[in-house]
Amino acid sequence: VVVATEVEHGTAETAEPAAGGADGEALRRVAGGDAEAFAVVVEHHQERLLRLCRRLLGDAEEARDAAQEVFLKAFRGAAGYRPRGQVHTWLYRIAVNHCLNRLRRRRVVRFLPWSGAAGGEAADAGAPPFDPPSEAPGPEDELAARRRWRQVRRAVAALPDNQRAVLVLVRWEGLSYKETAEVLGISAGAVESRLVRAMRNLGAALGPEAGP
């Protein structure tokens, strides 16, 4: 069974078969001592893990380090992988835990790209490149869109970690409640509760005019 996951910006990603597929086979080979087999896993999942880490951490450079660490953890844990679900769900779980732990270790919140704590353009250092829609009619719209996106990032950064994780997985990664629950190791009901709270917080932070 091949599962197609529709992600944002019209990119369709084809996930591996439920039993692990080529990735599962690669992990089994890694567990058997074939380290080179891990290249398949890296190649298949690097984009989505980098994107997830960036969304959770809000910093492109830190996301690269984090994603690398996530792959290394996956490599070390390959023998513990059980093909119950999809490999990407397993990797997501490692990545979310790793990123949340990184955020906790920071202690001091410094999501410059997310929160714009430093204000102004400096706050965008390391942020995902902003490429306004081509249909944007003029610089004023571009400026407004840029300002709005900065406000959104700041509001998302202010969410508690557990709410942000759910929001990122459901809203941006396109995971279902069930998949998100699997990744986070919580119930689907808890996913929904966190999402409701996150949206309520965002609604309050962004105001009634929030919108694209």
Place this chain on the structure above:
Amino acid sequence: MSIDRTTREPTRRDRRELLRWLAGELDEAGDRRLRRRLADEPELARAAAALRRTWDGLAEPPGSAAGAVPPGFAGRVMARVREEAAAGRRLPALPGFGGPVPAWARAAGAAALVLGLAAGAGMGVRLPRGGEDVAAAAAAAGGDGVRAAARGGGEERLPAAAETAGTVGTAEAAGSAGLPAGGERVAASGAADESPDTGAAEHEEAAELAALYAELYGAESLADGLATDAGSLADGYAAALTAAFGGEAGT
């Protein structure tokens, strides 16, 4: 009644329903039902519109995900993987990992774990009340000893262990837990602790234990070491007893 008349806000139930709709969680029948209600209930429709504005406002600008993979990223990852493989630092298989670790080393590790936990308990280091993180690590490793210890109560967590075990760590901070990923970072995180005086002894204890695990298993963190040890804890006890008293102790 879908709107709370006192607050003019949608009820909790309706808010959930609207979010399910936005997230694509409603089945066809649920979607039809909600659309009928939206047509009939203007206040619900207004609430839905507001929620949708917030939801749509979260859309990343086009192009923001472009270039997510920096050139050479996979190559760098694989270089690290090869380094680890060559150095033999990869942890042994989680289930039943006997591997190359000699019995005396496992015994010493188990004894150190027991002493560390006991000393930690004596000095106020408390294990998780819910024990989810450690329990998850123990569950992944098939060990009951640490899981049982995790149920013992307390607030500290072992987040790094949970990462590969599959549970989201809920630690306040690895620093405050005194059990960060990597013994070498214990001192640093101890410095960040809000109560360094009371935590110094625990950090020192944790650092020693982490160093021992690093030596025994090549574990990168104390938590990894604990997870590794969980599966062989029973063997460790037996070997420790045998080493201490000889004969058939512990068998």
